[in-house]
Each structure stands twice: as C-alpha cells, then as structure tokens.
Amino acid sequence: MKWQSVYDFVFxxxxxxxxxxxxxxxxxxxxxxxxxxxxxxxxxxxKFKQYVNLKRVQDNESEA
Amino acid sequence: MLNRAFWLQFSTPKTFYPVAGKMxxxxxxxxxxSGVIGLYLSFFETPxxxxxxxxxxxxxxxxxxASWMSMFIYMIMGGYAMLGFILKARLSGMMASALAPTGAMxxxxxxxxxxxxxxxxxxxxxxxxxxxxxxxxxxxxxxYMGFILLQVVIDDARRAMRAGAILAIVGVVFxxxxxxxxxxxxxxxxxxxxxxxxxxxxSVVAMLVMVFSFWMYSIAASLMRVRAIMLEQEKxxxxxxxxLGAKT
Numbered sequence: 001m002k003w004q005s006v007y008d009f010v011f012x013x014x015x016x017x018x019x020x021x022x023x024x025x026x027x028x029x030x031x032x033x034x035x036x037x038x039x040x041x042x043x044x045x046x047k048f049k050q051y052v053n054l055k056r057v058q059d060n061e062s063e064a
Numbered sequence: 065m066l067n068r069a070f071w072l073q074f075s076t077p078k079t080f081y082p083v084a085g086k087m088x089x090x091x092x093x094x095x096x097x098s099g100v101i102g103l104y105l106s107f108f109e110t111p112x113x114x115x116x117x118x119x120x121x122x123x124x125x126x127x128x129x130a131s132w133m134s135m136f137i138y139m140i141m142g143g144y145a146m147l148g149f150i151l152k153a154r155l156s157g158m159m160a161s162a163l164a165p166t167g168a169m170x171x172x173x174x175x176x177x178x179x180x181x182x183x184x185x186x187x188x189x190x191x192x193x194x195x196x197x198x199x200x201x202x203x204x205x206x207x208y209m210g211f212i213l214l215q216v217v218i219d220d221a222r223r224a225m226r227a228g229a230i231l232a233i234v235g236v237v238f239x240x241x242x243x244x245x246x247x248x249x250x251x252x253x254x255x256x257x258x259x260x261x262x263x264x265x266x267s268v269v270a271m272l273v274m275v276f277s278f279w280m281y282s283i284a285a286s287l288m289r290v291r292a293i294m295l296e297q298e299k300x301x302x303x304x305x306x307x308l309g310a311k312t
Contacts, residue, residue, distance in 0.1 A: 002112050009107075012119035018184035022123045022177045026130070029169050030281065036165075037288045044295035048308045051299050 075155055077294040078303040084287040091287065095280035102277050105270035120184035123177050128271055129278040130173035134204060135239055137167035137282060141211070142236035145229035157225035158297065160232060161215050162290035166282050168208035175201055200242040207235040221297050 003009040010016055106125040113121050141163040148157035178198065211228045218224035263271075298304045 002108065002110075012122070015119035015122075015184060018120045018180050019122045022126055022180050025176055026126050026173055029173055033166065033169055033285055034288075037285065037292060040289065041292040041295070044292050044299075045308060048295065048299045048304065052305070052309075 075153060077155055077158065077298050078301070080155055081291060081294050081303075081307075084291055088284050088287050091280045091284035095277050095284055098273050098277035098280060102270055102273035105266060105273060110267045110270055111264055118184070120181055123181040123184070124267075125271055125274045127174060127177040127181055129274040130170045130177065131201070132275055133278045133282055134167060134171035134174050134201070135242060136279075137163050137170060138204060138207070138232075138235060139239060141167060142232045142239075145225075145232035146236075148225055149229035149233070154297075157221070157229070158290050158293045159286070160211075160228065161225070161293055162286045163282075164208055164211045164215070164228075165289065166285045168205060168212060170278070170282070171201060171205040171208055175205060197242075200238075203238065204235070204242055207231065207238070211235075 010020075012019055102125065106122060110122075113119065141160045144156045144160040144163065147153055148160060175198075178201070210231050214228045214231060215224045218227060295304060295308070299308075
C-alpha cells in the first residue's frame with residue numbers, strides 16, 4: 001500500500017487540494033449531465049402531450 | 065444476417081430508438097466497472113511520484129481521458145454531421161446533436177483539470193497564457209458551444225443541422241492542430257503515451273482503463289440524449305404517437 005494512513009491518502013503531501021477538486025468536478029459534471037438528459041427526456045414527453053392536446057382541440061374546432 | 069439491409073434498418077429513428085434503449089445499460093455498466101477498476105489502479109497501485117509533479121499527477125487519469133474524449137467525440141460528431149449533410153440522414157444529424165454536449169463537457173473537464181494541474185505542477189502563480197495547447201483546446205470548446213447554440217437558436221431542426229454540420233466539418237480540419245499542439249513550443253508536457261515514454265506500466269494501464277470508462281460513459285450518455293432528441297423531433301410521426309400514446 002503506497003499510502004501510510006487515511007490522512008496521507010486524503011492530504012497527499014499537500015497536493016490533495018488539487019487532486020480532489022478535479023475528481024469532484026468530474027463527478028459533478030457527470031451527475032449534472034445525466035440529470036439534464038433525464039429532464040430533457042421528461043420534457044419531450046410533456047411537449048408531446050401538449051402537442052396531442054392541441055391537435056385534439058384543433059380537430060374538435062374544425063369539426064364544429 | 066450481416067448484410068447491408070440488416071444494418072440499414074437501424075438507420076431510422078423508429079428502429080434505432082429501442083435498440084439504443086437496450087444498449088444504454090450495457091455501456092453504463094461497462095463505464096462504472098472500468099471506472100472503479102481505473103480509480104483503484106490510479107489511487108492504490110501506481111507508484112508515488114517525487115519531484116515537480118508530486119501527487120498532483122493523479123489528475124492525469126481524468127485529465128488525459130477527458131482530453132482524448134474531447135477530440136474523439138468531435139471527430140465522430142463531425143463524421144455524423146457530414147453524413148447527415150451529404151445523405152440527409154435524420155439519425156446522423158440527431159447523433160451529432162446528441163454527442164455535442166458530452167463533447168463540450170469533456171473539453172470543459174480537460175480545461176479545468178488542466179488549469180488545476182498546471183497550478184500544482186508548474187507554478188502556483190500559473191495563469192492563462194497564450195499557449196498553443198491550452199488555446200487550441202479552448203477553441204475546441206468554443207466550436208462545441210457554437211454547434212450547440214446553432215441547434216438551440218434555429219427552430220427548424222433540418223436547417224439547424226445543416227448550419228451545425230458546416231461548423232462541425234470546418235472544426236474537424238482544426239483537430240490535427242489540437243492533437244499536435246504538444247509538439248509546438250508549449251509549457252504543456254509532451255504526450256504521455258509515446259515511444260520511449262518513462263511512465264510506469266501500471267500508470268499507463270490505469271490511464272487506458274479510465275479512457276475506456278470515459279468512452280463507455282460518453283456512448284451511454286449520447287444514446288440517452290439521442291432518444292430524447294428523437295422524441296422531440298419525431299413527435300408528429302406515427303411510431304412516437306404509438307410509443308408515447310401507450311405510455312400515457
């Protein structure tokens with residue numbers, strides 16, 4: 001094991017201040033991207049429902 | 065089975081949508097598994113480094129993977145954009161649009177982790193300088209943003225795709241310059257994977273495993289996004305109405 005202790009692993013000779021934020025950035029970006037994709041997917045379904053409802057109203061109006 | 069007609073059937077959104085849905089979990093599982101292995105190797109099996117780099121070199125495992133992906137994704141996006149532009153294939157255009165945000169994110173990660181690593185390894189007062197490697201990567205980020213903005217501001221999907229395709233194709237010409245920028249006079253260190261490199265084998269393996277993980281994640285994320293794009297752009301078609309009509 002190359003690390004002497006948990007403190008050594010986290011602190012990394014003072015370089016942990018650079019290493020951990022880099023990995024945190026990657027994690028945040030990935031979580032945010034997946035969240036936005038899911039949101040876009042849901043939004044596409046909502047827009048589809050709006051489109052169907054609008055079409056239904058237009059069809060009813062044209063029939064009337 | 066493996067003839068032209070077999071593959072062509074997946075070139076329409078209708079047939080590709082369910083296939084993409086089945087592929088996403090496979091690529092996501094591969095991304096997570098290889099990511100865990102890559103992180104274990106990079107944090108626990110690679111040797112400690114003394115001298116200028118110190119432990120900040122651990123950033124390499126995400127920085128290099130993100131940098132490679134930023135260029136690979138742009139190349140693939142340009143290819144899809146070109147196919148969409150020449151053959152007017154809808155799915156190619158959708159794939160190009162789906163790849164762009166993931167590519168922009170990878171470029172952003174590469175830039176920010178590069179800045180952090182630069183401060184740690186080169187100089188605590190390191191600031192943004194007109195360095196070829198940094199500037200070409202920044203231009204790549206702007207190319208991605210330009211492509212995304214064109215998709216957002218132009219309402220008509222086909223016109224947006226055509227405009228984006230021209231930008232993407234022009235950008236592809238720029239890619240070799242980014243790739244070979246490390247050979248220009250730069251403060252950036254030389255490429256790590258090259259003949260005669262001095263990196264320990266385990267570090268190279270950890271880096272390649274992380275690159276594989278980023279690859280798998282990028283494919284999974286792009287497939288997830290392309291499914292949403294298909295629903296947005298194909299909502300007037302019978303197959304989407306059947307699919308979402310059954311859901312609601």
